[in-house]
Amino acid sequence: MQNVNRTAPAIEFRNVACRFETPTGFYTATAHTSFCVADGEFVSVVGPTGCGKSTILNMAAGLLAPAEGEVRIFGTPLKGLNRRAGYMFQAESLMPWATALENVAIGLRYRGVAKDEANERAMAWLARVGLEKFPDRYPHELSGGMRKRVAMAQTLVTDPDIILMDESFSALDVQTRELMEDELLAIWQASKKAVLFITHDLDEAVSMSDRVVVMSAGPASRPIGDFGIDLPRPRNVAEIRMDQSFLERRAAIWSVLREEVLKSYREHRTELAAS
Ligand SMILES: Nc1ncnc2c1ncn2[C@@H]1O[C@H](COP(=O)(O)OP(=O)(O)OP(=O)(O)O)[C@@H](O)[C@H]1O
Numbered sequence: 001m002q003n004v005n006r007t008a009p010a011i012e013f014r015n016v017a018c019r020f021e022t023p024t025g026f027y028t029a030t031a032h033t034s035f036c037v038a039d040g041e042f043v044s045v046v047g048p049t050g051c052g053k054s055t056i057l058n059m060a061a062g063l064l065a066p067a068e069g070e071v072r073i074f075g076t077p078l079k080g081l082n083r084r085a086g087y088m089f090q091a092e093s094l095m096p097w098a099t100a101l102e103n104v105a106i107g108l109r110y111r112g113v114a115k116d117e118a119n120e121r122a123m124a125w126l127a128r129v130g131l132e133k134f135p136d137r138y139p140h141e142l143s144g145g146m147r148k149r150v151a152m153a154q155t156l157v158t159d160p161d162i163i164l165m166d167e168s169f170s171a172l173d174v175q176t177r178e179l180m181e182d183e184l185l186a187i188w189q190a191s192k193k194a195v196l197f198i199t200h201d202l203d204e205a206v207s208m209s210d211r212v213v214v215m216s217a218g219p220a221s222r223p224i225g226d227f228g229i230d231l232p233r234p235r236n237v238a239e240i241r242m243d244q245s246f247l248e249r250r251a252a253i254w255s256v257l258r259e260e261v262l263k264s265y266r267e268h269r270t271e272l273a274a275s
Contacts, residue, residue: 008075009036010194011060015219016069018055029055031220033069035213037162040192044205046257048216049116051139053198056215057166061087061198086160091168093151094139098127102152102263111158111206124136125153129183152180156187163188166198181208181237189234202257206250207237214256217264246264 017031020065030052037043058064059071062082071078073085090138094103109115126132129149140148148169155163165184169177184209188195199205205212206229214225229249231240240246 010039011037012072016066019067026218032222042195043211044197048261051215051221052217085162085173086155088155088168107158125157128170163195217260
């Protein structure tokens, strides 16, 4: 177990910029980006498509290095992969040739945990996400929602201090998605890890988070709003979305986000017309 400075934010973006080299020159995806995720806090990032949400998450994961500024993890500048974080992508992350149990246990095995203990801990996580009856199923024998549950167990089994989620539930049907959102909230409520959650879906962001950070349209996207969501917990996402105070918070965020979405839409139309 690594030492964790619990007084420092779990994640801190300090005036971060990220650029990509393209055939026509450098593209600045994000710039002047500063915000924190406190230990135990659930923070969502929303913004128009292509504004740089995944880029931000990838910087927090250590998969991308900022061109300017720095990312700090519990007070320490991040160099290389963020080993305190578990990462749950939008795309399927399961190995098709491995069973549900093997898929969950693999992260522990990589960390040198003996097979029996790894399987025992993986089984406990499968049970926690409601899949105790399916440890021997292969990914193609599971529904989309069940695969997401396995992926969630896979992310959480190593007990990361930080959970990074990129559009993790967006491929699911509405009902399964709400179940997964409630499940994630219940797990988070019990363990209080820091969560950085990327989503297109403002309802999802508001119903789940302690804070919602709004990014501007790109290029050089940056935070233009940071909204505290002081709705009571525990929350049931479907129920809370009908609550008047939810609707008020959603409307306040949308009033900032809307213009950025329109800007991004206009820009894409111009690009398409020029091509
Ligand atoms: N490897 C790369 N090379 C060049 N450009 C990139 C690269 N990765 C991302 N970009 C560009 O950087 C910008 C931000 O991309 P990113 O995927 O972070 O946005 P996003 O907000 O997560 O998008 P979406 O909402 O569509 O998932 C986009 O314009 C994208 O085309």
